[in-house]
Amino acid sequence: MTYQGSLTQLKEVERLVHDRTAYEFLKENFDGPKMDQDQMLWLHESLRSSELAETDKYRVITATLYVILAHDTHEGIDEKGDAHKLTLKERELTVLAGDYYSALYYRTMAELGMIDLLRALQRGVQKMNTAKTNIYQLHVSSDEQYASEFRAASAAIFSEFARYFGKTDAFILLAEHVLALKKTV
Incomplete structure (x- = not known):
């Protein structure tokens, strides 16, 4: 296609x-x-x-x-x-x-x-909520940790979705970066 x-x-x-x-x-x-x-x-x-x-x-x-x-x-x-x-x-x-x-x-x-997909998306929701909590309550100790938590807050649902469908870590990391950058604009 x-x-x-x-x-x-x-x-x-x-x-x-x-x-x-x-x-x-x-x-x-x-x-x-x-x-x-x-x-x-x-x-x-x-x-x-x-x-x-x-x-x-x-x-x-x-x-x-x-x-x-x-x-x-x-x-x-x-x-x-x-x-x-x-x-x-x-x-x-x-x-x-x-x-x-x-x-x-x-x-x-x-x-x-699709119960397994539902579970994967719920894991993404949980990771996103945890990341947001860590950011908002300042549970980050470095710029790298902040960037990681921000990516999770921006793209954890997508990441679990992509993992469920067998996408590579490189694909997921690239998408996480793109989606996180869009949140800052």
């Missing part, structure tokens, strides 16, 4: 995610996080040699994007020290949207019946 063909297929995945998340109230009242095109491309590339049917590949990517969107959305909830305070309605909608994406993730994973 060509690069252009992959991009066309990823547009279809993006459309499916947006269609499913078009819950009218949220659509009208919540902007939400932006879909990361690069992350979609890395997820798709991770599945390139998989023996899954094309429709299942897109459903797996969609489910993974849902869990990433859920966490990105929940990350938008403000804290006491934040300069920009959300209104109560904005905060409640942010929580609701994150929970909605999470529900779509679990529903899609249940439909797929």
